[in-house]
Each structure stands twice: as C-alpha cells, then as structure tokens.
Amino acid sequence: MTGIYFDNNATTRVDPVVVEAMLPYFTEQFGNPSSMHSFGNKVGLAIKKARMQVQELLGAEHDSEIIFTSCGTESDSTAILSALKAQPERKEIITTTVEHPAILTLCAYLEKEGYKVHYLKVDGKGRLDLDEYRRRLTDQVAVVSAMWANNETGTFFPVVEMAELANAAGAMFHTDAVQAVGKVPLNLKDTKIDMLSVSGHKLHAPKGIGVLYLKRGTRFRPLLRGGHQERGRRAGTENTTSIVGLGKAAEMAMEAMAYENTEVKRLRDKLEAGILAKVPRSFVTGNPDDRLPNTSNIAFEFIEGEAILLLLNKFGIAASSGSACTSGSLEPSHVMRAMGIPYTAAHGTVRFSLSRYSTEAEVDRVIAVVPEIIAQLRKLSPYWDGDGPKEEAFAPTYA
Ligand SMILES: Cc1ncc(COP(=O)(O)O)c(C=O)c1O
Numbered sequence: 001m002t003g004i005y006f007d008n009n010a011t012t013r014v015d016p017v018v019v020e021a022m023l024p025y026f027t028e029q030f031g032n033p034s035s036m037h038s039f040g041n042k043v044g045l046a047i048k049k050a051r052m053q054v055q056e057l058l059g060a061e062h063d064s065e066i067i068f069t070s071c072g073t074e075s076d077s078t079a080i081l082s083a084l085k086a087q088p089e090r091k092e093i094i095t096t097t098v099e100h101p102a103i104l105t106l107c108a109y110l111e112k113e114g115y116k117v118h119y120l121k122v123d124g125k126g127r128l129d130l131d132e133y134r135r136r137l138t139d140q141v142a143v144v145s146a147m148w149a150n151n152e153t154g155t156f157f158p159v160v161e162m163a164e165l166a167n168a169a170g171a172m173f174h175t176d177a178v179q180a181v182g183k184v185p186l187n188l189k190d191t192k193i194d195m196l197s198v199s200g201h202k203l204h205a206p207k208g209i210g211v212l213y214l215k216r217g218t219r220f221r222p223l224l225r226g227g228h229q230e231r232g233r234r235a236g237t238e239n240t241t242s243i244v245g246l247g248k249a250a251e252m253a254m255e256a257m258a259y260e261n262t263e264v265k266r267l268r269d270k271l272e273a274g275i276l277a278k279v280p281r282s283f284v285t286g287n288p289d290d291r292l293p294n295t296s297n298i299a300f301e302f303i304e305g306e307a308i309l310l311l312l313n314k315f316g317i318a319a320s321s322g323s324a325c326t327s328g329s330l331e332p333s334h335v336m337r338a339m340g341i342p343y344t345a346a347h348g349t350v351r352f353s354l355s356r357y358s359t360e361a362e363v364d365r366v367i368a369v370v371p372e373i374i375a376q377l378r379k380l381s382p383y384w385d386g387d388g389p390k391e392e393a394f395a396p397t398y399a
Pocket residue numbers: 009010070071072073074100102147149150151176178179199200201208209210
C-alpha cells in the first residue's frame with residue numbers, strides 16, 4: 001500500500017519483524033501447547049517467552065499476571081464482569097462518559113441487568129473532576145473503569161491516582177490501556193491497578209490478540225470456561241502465532257519507546273502547528289498538555305469531518321473522524337459531545353494518529369494538503385462567507 005497512513009489509533013501495520021517471528025508457528029511449530037509431546041512443549045516455551053515480553057512492557061511483577069485474550073474488547077468485558085461476579089454484594093460501577101464502546105455498550109447492558117453505573121463527566125479539555133469521582137466512590141462500588149488514554153484525543157486520565165482511591169474504597173480498578181500500551185512507559189507493579197486491557201493491533205502486532213493484565217491476588221471469575229489454558233482463567237486453545245507476534249511487538253515497543261516520545265511527538269507537534277498556522281478557525285481538542293505523543297485531534301469549524309476525510313483520501317492520506325467504530329452514525333462523536341464542543345466544530349473533527357513509521361516528508365505533505373482541502377470545503381459551507389463564518393453559524397445548536 002502506498003499513501004500516507006495517519007490512522008494508527010484505529011489500527012497499525014504488523015511490523016515485518018513481527019511477521020517473521022510468527023511464521024514458524026504456522027508451519028513447523030504448529031503443536032498444541034497443551035500436548036505432552038515435543039511439538040506442544042516447544043510452542044509452550046514460545047508462549048512463556050511472549051508472556052515475559054508483555055510482562056516487561058507493562059512493568060508487571062510476574063508473568064502469571066498476563067492473560068492472553070482475543071482482543072481489547074474481550075479483555076474489557078472479562079475485567080468488568082469478573083469484578084462484578086467476584087463482589088456480588090456491590091452493585092455499582094464507575095466509568096466515564098468518554099470510554100470506548102467496548103466499555104460503554106457493556107455498561108448500558110449492565111444497567112438493564114440492574115447495576116447502577118456512574119458516568120463521570122469531563123471538562124472542555126477532556127479532564128475528569130476527581131472530586132466528583134471521590135463523591136461517587138462509596139462502598140457500593142464494585143469496579144471503576146477509566147481509560148488510560150482516550151482513543152480520539154489521546155488525553156490521559158490520572159489512572160494511577162484513581163486506582164489508589166478505588167483501592168482505599170475497596171473497589172477494584174480496571175483501565176482500558178489499549179491506546180497507551182506501547183506508546184508510553186507503564187510500571188504496573190508500583191500501582192494499585194488491578195486489571196488492564198491491551199490490544200495487539202494497536203502496537204504493530206496482529207488483530208485478534210489481546211491481553212488482560214490481572215494483578216496477583218485480584219479475585220477473578222473467568223468469562224470463558226473450559227480447558228485449563230491460561231491457568232483456567234481463559235479457556236480455549238491459545239492463538240499461538242499471534243501470541244508470539246504480540247510478544248515480539250512488545251519487545252520492539254520497549255525499544256521504540258524513547259523514539260515514540262521524542263521523534264514521533266516532534267512530528268505530531270510539527271503537523272499540528274503547521275495545520276493550525278494555516279487554517280483559520282481550527283483548534284486542537286482534548287488536553288494538549290497531557291496526551292499521547294502520536295495523536296492530534298483537530299476541529300475545523302463549519303465543515304464536515306467526513307467530507308475532509310473523503311478529500312484527504314483522494315490525496316492518498318488516511319485519517320479518521322471520531323473513531324472508526326462510531327463513524328457509522330451521523331451523530332458527532334460522544335467524546336466531542338462530552339467535552340461540550342459546539343455542534344459546528346464537533347462535526348468537523350479529524351484525528352491524525354502517527355506511528356514510528358511516520359516520516360517528515362509525510363508530515364510536510366499533509367501540512368500542504370489540509371489547508372487547501374479546508375478552504376475548498378468552506379467555499380461550499382452554508383456557514384462560511386469569504387474569510388470567515390456567517391452570523392447565523394453561531395446559532396446555539398449544540399451537539
Ligand atoms: C480505547 C480502546 N479500547 C478498546 C478497543 C477495542 O480493541 P479491539 O479492537 O482489540 O477489540 C479500542 C480499539 O478500537 C480502543 O481504542
């Protein structure tokens with residue numbers, strides 16, 4: 001594929017070194033790790049190695065804290081449902097209004113099942129009010145789930161501090177760290193985080209492999225019951241090839257961590273500054289001072305994000321508006337709405353998400369193309385007149 005891929009929060013390409021590491025496990029090393037013969041043993045050892053590679057990336061205390069799952073969504077569901085089943089006397093959940101659908105859709109279902117869910121609000125920069133959190137954290141709360149970094153804006157939540165508070169209140173703490181893992185250093189052994197979700201395809205491993213980190217001593221109830229795989233915590237024959245791939249990807253992410261936080265961040269900052277300087281009535285959403293190094297979500301007022309994406313696509317540039325999951329609907333993203341971004345801007349948000357493969361030339365190209373596209377679309381916008389918005393563009397229609 002040629003083209004400029006700035007949609008790495010949706011998914012990443014599998015690193016060729018990862019593919020290379022996986023290949024033997026399709027053919028020569030095809031054994032079932034549960035088998036007692038050498039075919040199985042060799043694969044068992046490869047899984048052990050991958051578990052240690054992931055342990056290292058997460059800064060976990062022990063490799064037994066790593067449970068391989070089929071995706072980030074499975075890890076999220078397993079964590080929340082386990083926490084509820086393990087503490088049947090507690091009937092409340094705390095989460096946030098800006099979580100991924102993997103959490104929000106599950107919570108909506110749990111509400112129907114009789115649980116009370118508290119959705120913490122965010123401010124205009126996507127930040128939580130920790131006082132509101134403290135107020136809701138009673139002895140009725142079984143589990144708190146807050147994401148490490150938001151998939152649309154990259155904004156961080158103070159999950160380490162939130163986990164301490166949850167722990168003091170006797171609630172379990174889960175974080176969906178799907179967007180953070182591999183991009184920012186984690187050191188779980190020094191935190192009170194009980195459970196954490198990882199998705200392989202966001203860090204240059206294949207799709208369809210995930211991890212649930214489960215701190216030692218955390219009460220657990222499996223989602224899938226059956227064989228004794230993953231110490232009885234996730235039955236089903238292991239996805240051996242993808243596990244090996246995720247292990248390799250974890251090792252590579254450790255090596256690339258410094259680069260991600262210097263060079264990738266520099267390119268992201270250059271992209272953002274370049275676009276903002278050339279496009280009037282555009283702004284960064286989320287918290288620019290505390291977010292992932294690769295993500296820039298920019299609102300272009302008075303035009304449609306989908307139209308921007310279509311034109312970008314004509315220039316071979318891939319980005320996203322909202323998240324891939326929510327783009328099927330005509331509503332502006334729930335994250336933009338939660339931050340109170342006006343309707344006229346929320347519809348025109350575009351997320352650029354870079355990776356360690358992104359280059360300076362690509363950034364320069366996008367900086368050159370975006371202002372042209374925006375100018376072209378604004379000519380067609382009923383809310384735009386020459387150099388600026390029309391008066392009626394400010395009618396108070398909020399998302
Ligand atoms: C924050 C967040 N959580 C969960 C997921 C779901 O992960 P998966 O696609 O592996 O199920 C994603 C991916 O879109 C995500 O961005």
